[in-house]
Amino acid sequence: MAQSKSAADNGNRESERRRTILRAAIDVFARKGYHGCRIADVAKEAGVAYGLVYHYFKNKDELLETVFDTGWSGFVTRVRAVVEGEGPLSAKVHGVVDVAFEAYRVDPRAVKVLILEIARSPAGSRINRQTAFVDAIRLSSELFIRAKEAGELRADTDPLLSSALLFGAIEMGLTAFVTGLADSRDAQALERAKAQIADTFLHGVLADASPGAETAAWKPEKPSSEKSSTKSKAPKRT
Amino acid sequence: MAQSKSAADNGNRESERRRTILRAAIDVFARKGYHGCRIADVAKEAGVAYGLVYHYFKNKDELLETVFDTGWSGFVTRVRAVVEGEGPLSAKVHGVVDVAFEAYRVDPRAVKVLILEIARSPAGSRINRQTAFVDAIRLSSELFIRAKEAGELRADTDPLLSSALLFGAIEMGLTAFVTGLADSRDAQALERAKAQIADTFLHGVLADASPGAETAAWKPEKPSSEKSSTKSKAPKRT
DNA sequence: ACGCCGGCTGATTGAAGAATCAACCAGTCG
DNA sequence: CGACTGGTTGATTCTTCAATCAGCCGGCGT
Numbered sequence: 001m002a003q004s005k006s007a008a009d010n011g012n013r014e015s016e017r018r019r020t021i022l023r024a025a026i027d028v029f030a031r032k033g034y035h036g037c038r039i040a041d042v043a044k045e046a047g048v049a050y051g052l053v054y055h056y057f058k059n060k061d062e063l064l065e066t067v068f069d070t071g072w073s074g075f076v077t078r079v080r081a082v083v084e085g086e087g088p089l090s091a092k093v094h095g096v097v098d099v100a101f102e103a104y105r106v107d108p109r110a111v112k113v114l115i116l117e118i119a120r121s122p123a124g125s126r127i128n129r130q131t132a133f134v135d136a137i138r139l140s141s142e143l144f145i146r147a148k149e150a151g152e153l154r155a156d157t158d159p160l161l162s163s164a165l166l167f168g169a170i171e172m173g174l175t176a177f178v179t180g181l182a183d184s185r186d187a188q189a190l191e192r193a194k195a196q197i198a199d200t201f202l203h204g205v206l207a208d209a210s211p212g213a214e215t216a217a218w219k220p221e222k223p224s225s226e227k228s229s230t231k232s233k234a235p236k237r238t
Numbered sequence: 239m240a241q242s243k244s245a246a247d248n249g250n251r252e253s254e255r256r257r258t259i260l261r262a263a264i265d266v267f268a269r270k271g272y273h274g275c276r277i278a279d280v281a282k283e284a285g286v287a288y289g290l291v292y293h294y295f296k297n298k299d300e301l302l303e304t305v306f307d308t309g310w311s312g313f314v315t316r317v318r319a320v321v322e323g324e325g326p327l328s329a330k331v332h333g334v335v336d337v338a339f340e341a342y343r344v345d346p347r348a349v350k351v352l353i354l355e356i357a358r359s360p361a362g363s364r365i366n367r368q369t370a371f372v373d374a375i376r377l378s379s380e381l382f383i384r385a386k387e388a389g390e391l392r393a394d395t396d397p398l399l400s401s402a403l404l405f406g407a408i409e410m411g412l413t414a415f416v417t418g419l420a421d422s423r424d425a426q427a428l429e430r431a432k433a434q435i436a437d438t439f440l441h442g443v444l445a446d447a448s449p450g451a452e453t454a455a456w457k458p459e460k461p462s463s464e465k466s467s468t469k470s471k472a473p474k475r476t
Numbered sequence: 477a478c479g480c481c482g483g484c485t486g487a488t489t490g491a492a493g494a495a496t497c498a499a500c501c502a503g504t505c506g
Numbered sequence: 507c508g509a510c511t512g513g514t515t516g517a518t519t520c521t522t523c524a525a526t527c528a529g530c531c532g533g534c535g536t
Contacts, residue, residue, distance in 0.1 A: 017483085035273050038523060049485040054525065090444070134419055144443070154437075154445050161434055162443055164414045165407045172406025173399065181372055181398070196399055199392075204441035205382070205400055206328070207392050255513085276493060287515040292495065 018056045021046045025067050030109035034064050034117050064117070071110045072132050075103055076139065083140050089147040093166065094198045096140060100170045101194045104177065104184075112178045115171060137163045166201050173197045256294045259284045263305050268347035272302050272355050302355070309348045310370050313341055314377065321378050327385040331404065332436045334378060338408045339432045342415065342422075350416050353409060375401045404439050411435045 024046035028037045039060055043050045057063040082095035104111045118133055137160070144159035153162070173193050177184040184190065262284035266275045277298055281288045295301040320333035342349045356371055375398070382397035391400070411431050415422040420431065 015483095039525085040523080043486095051486065051526080052484060055484075060524065134417065137414075137419070152445060153443050154441075156430075157434055157438070157443055158430065160419070161411065161414065161431055162438065164410045164419070165435060165438055168406040168408070168410025168413075169403045170406070171410065172402045175406070176375075176399065176402045179372065181375070181402070192394075192396065193399055196395060197403060200395070200400065200403055200442070201438070202442045202444050203392075204439065205391050205395055206440050207390060253513095277495085278493080289496080289516065290514060293513075298494070 015056075017048065017052065021048065021053055021056055021063075022067060022070070025063050026071075026107075026110050026113055029064070029067065029117065030112040039063075067110075067113060068117070068132070071103075071107075071114050072136075075099065075114070076132075076136055078103075079136060080139060083143050089143065089152050090198075090202050092143055093202055094194075096166065097170055097194050097198045100174060101190060104174055105190065108178070108184060111174065115174060115178060133167070137167055140166070169197050169201055253294075255286065255290065259286065259291055259294055259301075260305060260308070263301050264309075264345075264348050264351055267302070267305065267355065268350045277301075305348075305351060306355070306370070309341075309345075309352050310374075313337065313352070314370075314374055316341075317374060318377060321381050327381065327390050328436075328440055330381055331440055332432075334404065335408055335432050335436045338412060339428060342412055343428065346416070346422065349412065353413060353416060371405070375405055378404065407435050407439055 021042065025042045028041050028045050031037075032041070039053050040050055042063070043053050046053075053063070057066065078099045079096055082092055082099060085092070085095070087095075100111075141160045141163035144153060144157070144162045147153050148155075148157065148159055153159075176182045176193070177190070182189055182193065259280065263280050266279050266283050269275075270279070277291050278288055280301070281291050284291075291301065295304065316337045317334055320330055320337060323330070323333070325333075379398045379401035382391060382395070382400045385391050386393075386395065386397055391397075414420045414431075415428070420427055422428065
């Protein structure tokens with residue numbers, strides 16, 4: 001709003017103020033949860049008046065919805081890119097995990113809100129947030145459907161469930177950091193967790209009875225650990 | 239105790255009424271969520287007067303806390319039994335998954351409450367529910383610590399994270415049923431999901447490059463599939 | 477200069493619902 | 507049989523917020 005205010009704002013549904021409020025909402029939601037915070041808290045955090053929140057958002061629910069959609073659509077877009085891209089299954093699985101962890105690295109608070117508020121829908125609320133999660137799971141189940149047809153997967157796996165399990169593992173892995181079970185300041189730990197999630201999902205936890213070949217395929221493969229980070233460093237609007 | 243009411247009740251902190259209210263609370267929480275329901279709803283469901291809820295529980299929060307602790311402690315007890323029991327790692331992992339799914343079979347509503355209300359805590363509330371989850375994860379991480387020392391696990395696995403991933407997979411697998419992504423009336427589907435969760439966790443999703451031996455070890459191993467169910471059929475106080 | 481316009485303010489209101497409490501009643505005991 | 511106890515009731519009170527709205531600036535056009 002520094003220069004062209006009214007003009008730009010009219011055409012652009014994203015005024016500086018609005019973004020400030022959205023940012024504040026993410027922080028407060030992350031700290032106290034959706035139900036645990038009052039609009040007053042958000043306004044205070046944003047350094048604006050109570051009523052201004054209602055100038056930009058119809059009500060508290062729309063505010064959460066916006067926070068949610070913004071963050072989630074960015075995530076889903078990037079997951080879709082991975083799923084629809086080229087390469088072997090294992091690379092894609094690593095890719096999906098990367099996307100999730102990169103999102104966390106960029107904006108842990110936002111991820112915390114997405115993860116923590118995801119399940120609970122205040123009954124009346126429009127789009128059930130579970131639906132969003134389900135969509136993401138369905139989306140990446142494509143991956144497993146195709147992989148299964150190609151014979152890359154064991155025969156007795158259900159693609160949808162596989163997809164759910166991957167997201168479950170990612171979610172809980174992230175939760176470990178979100179809740180402080182693991183130290184999220186430790187970049188090393190994040191990298192290791194990322195690798196372990198994908199590897200466990202692909203190969204299991206057990207020490208492989210068949211040594212060499214299979215096992216060797218995924219471990220030394222991480223010299224360019226930054227490669228994937230770069231890919232998912234795409235702009236994240238929050 | 240069925241006859242002698244007042245006498246027994248004095249000594250027994252579990253009067254019939256109290257249990258009725260608890261049961262009603264579980265059902266209403268499962269249906270509308272903690273925040274989405276009024277104490278009036280719980281009272282109506284239980285067929286008692288509004289005020290009686292406050293006779294047995296200090297406030298709404300204590301009610302949720304009790305619902306939570308009751309269900310959770312039962313689950314943790316059974317998980318502990320599995321973890322501290324005898325047998326190879328793979329059997330125990332299957333055992334933990336069994337416990338979770340059996341709990342769901344016995345009382346899906348209660349599990350729904352535990353899963354859905356687990357993450358977010360109303361700020362002021364005493365024991366953070368996340369703590370409970372973290373405890374369970376820590377508990378079963380023992381499993382992986384010991385297994386790792388015994389060389390059963392790949393060297394680069396963090397036991398705590400492994401434990402988290404297992405629970406993440408279980409949770410999301412269960413969530414698939416809770417949210418209706420998968421049909422929970424289908425007993426077959428439940429059995430298959432159970433098997434797939436444990437198998438994926440132990441061996442990964444990939445078609446095993448090394449056939450026979452390793453793969454054969456876990457699949458035919460489930461002739462006595464009721465064994466574990468029986469074990470976890472222990473009294474569940476709700 | 478001046479007043480108009482639109483972003484902005486924050487005290488006020490009204491609803492929702494948690495928690496209270498005084499009265500009620502069904503047994504029990506003396 | 508009549509005092510007494512303690513579980514039970516639900517209208518009433520009290521608190522908390524979401525949402526409103528009457529007006530306040532400060533820039534901009536005239």
